[in-house]
Amino acid sequence: MTTPIPKPKNGEKKPKAGSYHHGDLKEALVAAALDLVDRKGPKGFSLAQVCRQAGVSVAAPYRHFADKEALLAAVAQSGFLLFQGYLEETVRPYENDPFESLRVLAVKYVEFARQNPSRFRVMFAADLQKSRFPELFATAHNAFVVVLKTIERCGTGRSASETYILAVSIWAQCHGIAVLAVDGFLREISMEERINELIKLTLDRFIEDLAK
Amino acid sequence: MTTPIPKPKNGEKKPKAGSYHHGDLKEALVAAALDLVDRKGPKGFSLAQVCRQAGVSVAAPYRHFADKEALLAAVAQSGFLLFQGYLEETVRPYENDPFESLRVLAVKYVEFARQNPSRFRVMFAADLQKSRFPELFATAHNAFVVVLKTIERCGTGRSASETYILAVSIWAQCHGIAVLAVDGFLREISMEERINELIKLTLDRFIEDLAK
DNA sequence: ACCTGAACACCGTTCAAGT
DNA sequence: ACCTGAACACCGTTCAAGT
Numbered sequence: 493m494t495t496p497i498p499k500p501k502n503g504e505k506k507p508k509a510g511s512y513h514h515g516d517l518k519e520a521l522v523a524a525a526l527d528l529v530d531r532k533g534p535k536g537f538s539l540a541q542v543c544r545q546a547g548v549s550v551a552a553p554y555r556h557f558a559d560k561e562a563l564l565a566a567v568a569q570s571g572f573l574l575f576q577g578y579l580e581e582t583v584r585p586y587e588n589d590p591f592e593s594l595r596v597l598a599v600k601y602v603e604f605a606r607q608n609p610s611r612f613r614v615m616f617a618a619d620l621q622k623s624r625f626p627e628l629f630a631t632a633h634n635a636f637v638v639v640l641k642t643i644e645r646c647g648t649g650r651s652a653s654e655t656y657i658l659a660v661s662i663w664a665q666c667h668g669i670a671v672l673a674v675d676g677f678l679r680e681i682s683m684e685e686r687i688n689e690l691i692k693l694t695l696d697r698f699i700e701d702l703a704k
Numbered sequence: 705m706t707t708p709i710p711k712p713k714n715g716e717k718k719p720k721a722g723s724y725h726h727g728d729l730k731e732a733l734v735a736a737a738l739d740l741v742d743r744k745g746p747k748g749f750s751l752a753q754v755c756r757q758a759g760v761s762v763a764a765p766y767r768h769f770a771d772k773e774a775l776l777a778a779v780a781q782s783g784f785l786l787f788q789g790y791l792e793e794t795v796r797p798y799e800n801d802p803f804e805s806l807r808v809l810a811v812k813y814v815e816f817a818r819q820n821p822s823r824f825r826v827m828f829a830a831d832l833q834k835s836r837f838p839e840l841f842a843t844a845h846n847a848f849v850v851v852l853k854t855i856e857r858c859g860t861g862r863s864a865s866e867t868y869i870l871a872v873s874i875w876a877q878c879h880g881i882a883v884l885a886v887d888g889f890l891r892e893i894s895m896e897e898r899i900n901e902l903i904k905l906t907l908d909r910f911i912e913d914l915a916k
Numbered sequence: 917a918c919c920t921g922a923a924c925a926c927c928g929t930t931c932a933a934g935t
Numbered sequence: 936a937c938c939t940g941a942a943c944a945c946c947g948t949t950c951a952a953g954t
Contacts, residue, residue, distance in 0.1 A: 517918085517919090533831060534831065535831060538945085538946060538947085539946075539947065539948090540945075540946055540947080541946095548919070548920090549919065549920050549921075550920095550921095550946085550947080550948085551919075551920065551921080551922095551948080551949080551950085552918080552919055552920080554948075554949080555917080555918055555919070556918095559947075559948075560946095560947065560948090613829070613831075616883075616887055616889070617825070617829050617883075617887055619745060619746065619747060619825075619887075621888070622888055622891065622892055629888075629889075629892045632889065632892070633892065633893065636893070656893075657895070657898065657901065657902060657905060658905070660884075660890070660893065660895055660902060661902060661905050661906045663880075663884070664877070664880035664881045664884055664902070664906065665876070665877055665880055665906065666880070667880040667883060667884055668875075668876035668877055668878070668879040668880025668881070668883065669876045669880070671828075671829075671879060671880065671883050672872075672875070672876055672879055675828055675829055675831075676833070676834055676841075677828070677841075677844065678872070679834065680834055680841045680844070680845065681845065681848070681868075681872065683869070683872055686869065689869065690869060690872060690873060690876070693869060693870070693873050694873045694876065694877065694910075697909070697910070697913065698906075698909070698910070701909065729937085729938085750926085750927060750928085751927075751928060751929090752926075752927055752928080753927095760938070760939085761938065761939050761940075762927085762928080762929085762939095763929080763930080763931085763938075763939065763940080763941095764937080764938055764939080766929075766930080767936080767937055767938070768937095771928075771929075772927095772928065772929090
């Protein structure tokens with residue numbers, strides 16, 4: 493005796509194994525793509541492989557994504573959501589020490605990139621256009637806001653514009669180190685084991701100066 | 705009456721139009737690839753298109769490059785050579801002012817990236833492995849040395865290791881801004897017209913502190 | 917509404933054959 | 936030595952057809 497199928501509420505999807513409906517193919521495709529990107533790099537990502545891994549035909553994704561790039565954008569977006577949560581977790585323990593928050597944020601920013609290099613590259617360097625994927629950039633901005641809010645806690649005398657550019661500067665400093673590490677240019681000059689030293693050297697004085 | 709073909713000297717290749725020899729196909733392929741990458745982005749680069757543009761069959765490149773990636777590496781390498789020259793030209797007028805050299809270097813680093821976004825991406829983010837293309841990373845390192853040498857001129861009391869990490873830090877700071885700009889994340893937050901301000905804010909204090 | 921099967925154009929790579 | 940032509944496996948995308 494099977495339980496009667498309840499009328500599905502908005503956004504609720506239960507997987508039905510065995511039927512021709514996959515259940516939640518959209519999410520399964522994103523998961524498979526994420527897995528491939530993380531295991532084989534951004535180059536080892538083909539729609540056909542994703543379909544094989546998800547157990548569907550090569551035409552199936554086109555019910556859910558306009559094209560390959562749209563699936564990639566979904567992967568990037570899920571990455572930014574993860575990133576945002578990761579950064580929020582990072583600053584939470586330092587609620588009343590915004591300067592320490594920034595120092596730890598910098599370390600964790602680079603750590604995230606190094607622990608998820610392929611995902612990080614898809615997020616930042618997949619050449620996805622804002623005009624096509626505005627939600628993607630909105631999600632990315634939410635991660636940036638974690639830095640922005642932390643700066644705001646570092647002093648009240650600043651204009652919004654001033655706070656903004658300070659946050660962009662810190663973001664860029666972290667990002668530069670992260671990207672060079674991920675793309676192998678710090679390994680080249682045997683700097684990878686000195687990354688935390690590099691982060692300190694680059695950012696500590698800058699952060700210190702925020703106290704005016 | 706045709707002129708007799710002279711025995712070609714070592715490394716000398718004259719293009720002979722009409723013959724089955726292209727002349728200098730290797731360089732022509734790099735040029736065509738560069739052109740496509742710059743015009744259509746790193747994604748609009750297919751070996752087949754390069755061949756069409758160079759007027760040869762799709763099998764022809766395999767006499768000169770092991771595969772598509774090897775041609776891409778050659779494009780990246782030519783980019784790093786150009787970049788090195790560009791940076792050297794930048795510091796030349798400020799021979800006796802190393803601090804001003806660094807400030808101008810930072811501006812020009814970002815400017816190069818923004819003026820050659822696709823080429824810049826191929827250079828830094830094409831996922832080329834050092835183990836496969838050691839000469840590529842050696843060439844990249846030569847560009848980095850321009851920054852390194854400029855730091856050396858900023859004071860003599862530092863150890864080699866200290867100088868090195870300072871150079872990497874400055875490189876990373878420039879690189880972070882450049883990469884965010886090239887990948888559209890500064891456009892997203894309407895920061896693109898304030899980039900020079902951002903560079904100053906990020907680097908000026910750091911450079912100033914190099915005077916001890 | 918959601919997925920399959922078959923088809924098409926395109927690409928990277930290989931190899932025997934031509935000059 | 937250098938390039939062509941033809942072939943093969945693979946990929947992105949489309950579409951008529953199935954449930």
